[in-house]
Amino acid sequence: MRFMFLAGGLLLALSSTAMAAQVYKWVDAQGVTHFGAQPPQGQQAETVNTVTAPARPAAAPQASPQGEPAAAPDQRSIDRQVKQQVAEQEAERKRYCETLRTNLAQLQNNPRVRVEENGEVRRITEEERQARITETQEKIAENCN
Structure with a gap:
């Protein structure tokens, strides 16, 4: 058979x-x-x-009048989730950029910056401060528009 x-x-x-x-x-x-x-x-x-492409199955979504394919309900939920994730990532990036800009302003305007390392607070040297300013400016250039 x-x-x-x-x-x-x-x-x-x-x-x-x-x-x-x-x-x-x-x-x-x-x-x-x-x-x-x-x-x-x-x-x-x-x-x-x-040679032609195989015919579309009958269950395939048809194009809407606007030219976009009509998405299945599960595809719409996936699209909605992806858009939400992108929006969350963009919000997180904006918060990160805001923090970087605040840190840069603090480093540029305050020559006596203190950091906590191993439970002890110490003042950073001018060379460390300049290195951190440069590093922060590079991060802003890479991640923030």
């Missing part, structure tokens, strides 16, 4: 290519492009690939 289905499927698949006729394309003396099953006499013609 499986052999019958396999043989039938194979014959069906091969029959579409066997029935496909050769199509020729040529341009006449007036510059008009022609297509035909027979090449013209005394004129060069090229063959056209007639």
Whole structure:
């Protein structure tokens, strides 16, 4: 029984290519492009690939009047989730940029910056402050528009 289905499927698949006729394309003396099953006499013609894409399944979404495909309900929920994630990432990036700009202002306007390391508070040197200013400016240039 499986052999019958396999043989039938194979014959069906091969029959579409066997029935496909050769199509020729040529341009006449007036510059008009022609297509035909027979090449013209005394004129060069090229063959056209007639393999077509498979037909769309009946359940495929059709295009809406605005030109956008009508999305399935689950696709709409996925789109909504992705948009929400993008909005959250953008909000997080804005908060990060705001923090960077605040830190840069503090570093530039206050020569006596203190940091806490290993539970101890110490004042950073001028070289450390300048390095942090440069690093912060680079981060702002990379991440903030």
